[in-house]
Amino acid sequence: MAFFLNSIPxxxxxxxxxxxxLRMTEVKSVTLPMLMHKGTPAxxxxxMGDLVKVGTKIxxxxxxxxxxxxxxxxxxxxxxxxxxxxxxERVPAVIIxxxxxxxxxxxxxxxxxxxxELLAAIRESGVVGLGGAGFPTxxxxxxxxxxxxxxxxxxxxxxxxxxxxxxxMNERVDDIEYTLNAFKQYFGVxxxxxxxxxxxxxxxxxxxxxxxxxxxxxxxxxxxTYSHGSEEAIVFHTTKKVLPQGKLPIDIGCVVCNVTTLAxxxxxLQTGIPLVERYVTVDGSCVKxxxxxxxxxxxxxEELFAFVGEFECEPERVVVGGPMMGITVPxxxxxxxxxxxxxxxxxxxxxxxxxxxxxxxxGRCTNNCPLGIAPAxxxxxxxxxxxxxxxxxxxxxCMECGSCSYLCPAHRPLVQTNKxxxxxxxxxxx
Amino acid sequence: xEKMLHLSVSPHTHxxxxxxxxxxxxxxxxxxxxIAGIVIFGLEALLVVAVCxxxxxxxxxxxxxxxxxxxxxxxxxxxxxxLLLGLNLPATTPIWQCVIGALFAIVVVKCLFGGxxxxxxxxxxxxxxxxxxxxxxxxxxxxPVDVKAGSTPLVDLANGKNVELxxxxxxxxxxxxxxxxxxxxxxxxxxxxxxxxxSWEIPVSFIGSVFVFSLLMEGDAEKALxxxxxxxxxxxxxxxxxxxxxxxxxxxxxxxxxLGCGLLTFLIRYFGSYPEGVSFAILIxxxxxxxxxxxxxxxxxxxxxx
Numbered sequence: 001m002a003f004f005l006n007s008i009p010x011x012x013x014x015x016x017x018x019x020x021x022l023r024m025t026e027v028k029s030v031t032l033p034m035l036m037h038k039g040t041p042a043x044x045x046x047x048m049g050d051l052v053k054v055g056t057k058i059x060x061x062x063x064x065x066x067x068x069x070x071x072x073x074x075x076x077x078x079x080x081x082x083x084x085x086x087x088x089e090r091v092p093a094v095i096i097x098x099x100x101x102x103x104x105x106x107x108x109x110x111x112x113x114x115x116x117e118l119l120a121a122i123r124e125s126g127v128v129g130l131g132g133a134g135f136p137t138x139x140x141x142x143x144x145x146x147x148x149x150x151x152x153x154x155x156x157x158x159x160x161x162x163x164x165x166x167x168x169m170n171e172r173v174d175d176i177e178y179t180l181n182a183f184k185q186y187f188g189v190x191x192x193x194x195x196x197x198x199x200x201x202x203x204x205x206x207x208x209x210x211x212x213x214x215x216x217x218x219x220x221x222x223x224x225t226y227s228h229g230s231e232e233a234i235v236f237h238t239t240k241k242v243l244p245q246g247k248l249p250i251d252i253g254c255v256v257c258n259v260t261t262l263a264x265x266x267x268x269l270q271t272g273i274p275l276v277e278r279y280v281t282v283d284g285s286c287v288k289x290x291x292x293x294x295x296x297x298x299x300x301x302e303e304l305f306a307f308v309g310e311f312e313c314e315p316e317r318v319v320v321g322g323p324m325m326g327i328t329v330p331x332x333x334x335x336x337x338x339x340x341x342x343x344x345x346x347x348x349x350x351x352x353x354x355x356x357x358x359x360x361x362x363g364r365c366t367n368n369c370p371l372g373i374a375p376a377x378x379x380x381x382x383x384x385x386x387x388x389x390x391x392x393x394x395x396x397x398c399m400e401c402g403s404c405s406y407l408c409p410a411h412r413p414l415v416q417t418n419k420x421x422x423x424x425x426x427x428x429x430x
Numbered sequence: 431x432e433k434m435l436h437l438s439v440s441p442h443t444h445x446x447x448x449x450x451x452x453x454x455x456x457x458x459x460x461x462x463x464x465i466a467g468i469v470i471f472g473l474e475a476l477l478v479v480a481v482c483x484x485x486x487x488x489x490x491x492x493x494x495x496x497x498x499x500x501x502x503x504x505x506x507x508x509x510x511x512x513l514l515l516g517l518n519l520p521a522t523t524p525i526w527q528c529v530i531g532a533l534f535a536i537v538v539v540k541c542l543f544g545g546x547x548x549x550x551x552x553x554x555x556x557x558x559x560x561x562x563x564x565x566x567x568x569x570x571x572x573x574p575v576d577v578k579a580g581s582t583p584l585v586d587l588a589n590g591k592n593v594e595l596x597x598x599x600x601x602x603x604x605x606x607x608x609x610x611x612x613x614x615x616x617x618x619x620x621x622x623x624x625x626x627x628x629s630w631e632i633p634v635s636f637i638g639s640v641f642v643f644s645l646l647m648e649g650d651a652e653k654a655l656x657x658x659x660x661x662x663x664x665x666x667x668x669x670x671x672x673x674x675x676x677x678x679x680x681x682x683x684x685x686x687x688x689l690g691c692g693l694l695t696f697l698i699r700y701f702g703s704y705p706e707g708v709s710f711a712i713l714i715x716x717x718x719x720x721x722x723x724x725x726x727x728x729x730x731x732x733x734x735x736x
Contacts, residue, residue, distance in 0.1 A: 005731075010445075034495045160443070232731055245732040323443040331434055351442050355504065357449055358547035363679035364447075371731035376679070394730040402441035409447040410547075416439045 005233055006370045007225035008158055008403045010324065016281055016292040017163045021171065023277075023294040024307050025102055030072050030298030032058060033083040033093040036338040037128040039065030041091040050077045054104035054276055054296075058094050061123065063285050067136050068126050071096055072276040072296035074103040086320075086327050096298070107272035118186040118269075125165050125268035126275040126338070131165070131258030132321055134339040137265065140255065140367045145187045149253040152238050153180075153262060154196040155203060156222050156229030159322025164279035164341040166402040167292050168260040169196065169203035175266030176259060177210050181218065182269055192217045193238045194259070197224035216272075226324060227370050227401040260341075280336055282308045284344035286315040295336050301343050302332035304404065313343035323350075324402045357410045363405035365414050371397050375404040375414035382421040395421045449546075453506035455627045459618035460669065466601055466611035467513035470574045471521035475607045478523050480517035485532030486512030493541040507546045511535050514554035514669060517608025518662065518709070519561070520572035527565050531557040551716040552676045555666075560708050571604040572673050580604070583660040584705050587653065596650070598659040608665055615664040628672040632691075636667035641693025647700060661704040663695065666708035683719075683726035690715045 034041040042059035047382035052058060052071035053208075054180050059069040075098040102271050110121040123138035131154060157165040168176070183189045192214075194207045198221040211217040222228060222237050234256060235243050249256050274299060282304055283290035291308045301318060319326040320340050336343070353364065367374040374393060381389035395418055404414035468476045490508040494501050502508075515531055535557035540549045561568040573579045580586075582604045583593040597603050601611025608615075622628045640663055645654035671677060671691050678687050691711045698707025 008445075010443075128640075236731075243732050245730075247732070254559065315435070317438060317442055319440075319442050324441045326440060326442065328437045328442065329435065330437060331487055346442060351438070353438075353444055354448065358545065360449055360452075360507075360547050360674050361677075361679065362452070362674040366679050366728065367681070369728070372728035373730055374679075374727065394733045397730050397733055400440075406441050406443065407445055407447070409449050411444065411448075412437070419439075 005228065005236060006368050006403075007223060007228050008368050008407060010226040010406065012158075012224065012226070013160045013281055013283070014163050014199065015161070015290040017166050017200070019291060021167045021279055021292040021294050022307075024296060024299065024304070027073050027296055027299050027303060028098070029075075029095060029097045029100050029300075030077070030296055031083070031093050031095050031300065031333075031335040032069055032072070032298040033085060033091055033335070033337070034059055034069065035085050035089060036069070036134060036297070038133065039063070039067070041089075042066055042069050043429050044080055044092055044094055046080075047079045048077055048080060052076070052077060052096060053103045053105040057274075057275055058096075065136055065139055067128050068124065068274070069094075069277050070126055070274045072298050073098045074101050075099040081337065086329070104273075109270055109272045110268070112182065112186065112269060115186045118182060121269060122265055124274070127261055127264045127268065127307045127422060128338055129258055130260040130264060130278065130339065132339050132341055133324075133389040134337075137257070137261055140257070141187065143250050143255065145189055147253060148189065148250070148255050149191060149289075150239055150255075151183065151189045151192045152234055152249070152254055152256045153192065153259050154229065154231075154234050154256055155200070155207065155259040156195055156197040156224065156234060157200075158224055158226045158229030159324055160226070161283040161290075161344055162281045162322050162342040163222050164281055166200050166203055166289060167279045168263045169200065169206055172263040172266075173206045173210055175263040175270070176277055177214060178266035178270055179262040180210075180214050182266075184214070184216065190216050192265070194219045195222045195234050195238055196220070197222060197229065199224040226398075230370070230399055230401060232371060232399055275338060278336070278338065278340070280304065280340055281342040283342065284315065285347040285350045285387070286311045286313045286345035288312040297338055298335045300332065301310070301329065301334050301336070304336060304343055305332065305345060311345060313347050316348040317343040317346045317351045319346060324406065325400065346398060353374050354411050356412050359410055359412060362409060364407040365370075365408065368403055368407055369400060370403060371399060373398055373418070375418060378421055379412065379414060379417045382417050382424065385424065387425055390421050390425050395425060398422060440463060444676075449507070450505045452627055453510050455622065455625045456507060456669070457513060457641070458509050459621045459625075460510075460517065460608070461613060462614035462617045463517060464513065465609040467521075467607035468612040470601050470610060471572055471607055472575045474572075475521040477525070478519055478521055478528055478607060478682070479513065481525050481528045482516035482519070483509055485529045486515065486536050488549060490531055490541065492536055497541070502545060505546060510537060511540070511553045515557055517665060518554060518558045518606050519568060520570065520605070521607050522570075522572040523561075523565075523567055527561060527567065531561045531705035532595065534560050547675055549675060550719075551713055552670055554671045555670050555709050555712050555716070557714055558657055562704075562709065567675040571606070573604040574602055577602060577604070583656065583704070587657055588699075588705065591661070592654045595656060595659070598656060606662060606665075609662040612659045612664055615668055619664075619668045622668070622672075628668075629684065630680065631681050632672045632677060632688040633667045635685045635688030636671055636691045636695075637663060639689050639693050643692065643696035656701075660664075661699075661706040662708040666712055667691070670709075671712050671715070676719060678719055678722045678726060680726045680728055683722045684720050686726065687719065688717055692716070
């Protein structure tokens with residue numbers, strides 16, 4: 001039986017899609033944690049009192065699964081201190097106080113004449129998976145491209161509010177094109193599919209125009225309903241192949257890259273300017289004038305929100321990422337990271353969750369799960385800590401999109417329980 | 431120190447649907463059938479329905495009070511059970527019998543098993559079956575105020591008499607309060623579909639299979655249609671067999687469940703000692719729901735067939 005991918009009708013609220021992004025140039029200070037990627041924290045190479053410019057390297061990658069970090073403003077290093085990441089790791093952070101000049105470092109485009117040099121350049125660019133995953137891109141691309149049928153470029157961006165990839169595809173076509181040409185030349189990529197959410201008309205036109213210029217590029221308009229932008233969904237939509245559980249796209253001959261990641265690589269290859277800024281969608285019901293902002297990495301959410309204007313109402317929750325999978329932050333002092341594609345200030349009304357009540361077996365979670373999992377059954381098995389049953393229910397397939405919790409009329413914490421169940425199964429298997 | 435914000439695990443937003451909202455939708459969907467029943471059978475019908483609803487809500491309130499449990503009447507599920515029970519009874523049912531039915535439905539079938547979501551059979555159906563086998567007044571149909579008492583369309587059809595389809599659609603014939611007016615029930619069905627409270631699978635496979643079996647037995651489409659619109663089939667298939675708690679989850683499971691209900695209804699109608707079999711069919715199928723659920727799991731992405 002062919003697999004069918006469900007999606008759910010979450011209002012997409014892409015309020016900032018049609019407004020050009022605005023660049024933040026006046027920033028008081030930035031906080032740059034050494035861990036903004038998956039892997040080992042970077043090692044600071046500056047100390048208190050050092051003067052830095054935009055693009056000055058402030059931290060070196062520590063090992064292969066790591067990424068260097070660059071100053072995003074010019075000024076003085078005022079502190080190197082402890083920083084607690086969202087996942088609870090304590091890492092150093094470099095704090096730079098701005099001199100107000102935004103002076104740029106003298107930079108030149110890297111010399112790239114081979115596959116190895118291209119990989120090294122990507123590593124030096126500081127680019128990691130900018131869709132939110134933060135996986136070091138040079139590691140993902142260090143594969144034998146002879147075994148890759150398709151390079152899939154993800155431009156679906158299905159979470160509500162977020163328009164960062166949308167702006168990349170509207171405003172930075174040249175950078176994307178440059179990267180794709182470099183990949184073709186040095187990696188030998190033959191077949192490239194750019195999947196664009198069908199709600200992004202300008203992006204689709206831009207990508208289709210790009211496909212006429214670059215040979216081997218195919219553009220697909222993909223469903224834009226939530227969670228059709230997941231890796232599982234985009235692999236399925238573009239190749240009709242299903243990603244086996246616990247396997248990576250490379251195992252079925254695919255490499256999936258976020259479109260903004262590619263644009264940042266292109267910029268570095270052309271100019272030598274590393275990853276120092278990114279599109280951040282600033283929105284949410286408390287934001288009066290939502291706006292996609294080009295923000296220096298490390299700027300505080302407080303400065304970011306102030307840049308787009310006053311709050312309409314006092315936010316109860318501030319989310320980094322989308323409302324379905326993003327994480328809440330404890331305070332507005334939290335900085336924009338490499339992976340921050342949106343900062344949302346949500347009102348109490350928007351985040352209101354009534355008290356949970358018993359499951360009425362309505363089946364909304366099970367019948368709408370994009371991956372066909374049964375969260376209601378998993379919840380019951382988890383209550384009994386039944387690892388065998390949880391394994392049989394294939395809880396590990398859960399990608400934590402949150403559709404089940406979003407739909408549950410009894411307000412049961414279903415995806416939250418899935419996460420706990422996955423941890424339980426993992427512990428039991430260790 | 432800067433202001434601290436609320437922390438929570440994703441998702442940070444919700445579709446806004448609630449259990450009480452769904453129950454309210456069911457009550458709204460039952461409104462046409464309730465009004466039709468009162469118009470057809472008179473104020474006696476209103477009294478039966480009102481007593482059933484009040485008794486069900488009252489018993490749940492009292493049970494929670496005595497058992498020191500959190501009050502649950504605000505989810506309207508007790509009201510739904512009460513209304514369904516009332517609509518499944520003839521207008522002539524004595525009040526004390528209504529109260530006993532409500533007591534059984536709410537306290538024995540629902541609350542003693544853990545309340546909403548934990549009962550394994552439908553409370554209203556089970557109470558109706560108990561009353562059917564206990565009280566002669568429930569087994570005997572009531573008749574509209576302006577219709578001569580006689581037999582129900584189902585009995586007439588079984589005896590080879592002809593029944594006007596228009597009468598079946600409008601409900602001007604003998605039966606339980608809420609089961610006679612087909613138009614009102616179909617209106618409720620459309621409302622439930624439109625509000626995405628239920629899906630089409632159970633009602634369509636249940637009603638459809640009864641029609642097909644009847645057609646095979648009778649060889650006459652009009653008579654098969656008359657049999658389909660008679661008795662408690664529409665009320666049962668649309669409002670009772672679709673009870674979330676006691677029906678399967680996946681579309682495939684729902685089709686099997688509806689088909690099973692249809693087959694049992696047909697068998698009881700033709701070969702059983704009762705003229706109608708809808709309640710018994712649903713009750714029996716309720717019991718096999720866990721097995722149907724087990725057999726009809728969804729295929730999980732990237733995994734082996736569950």
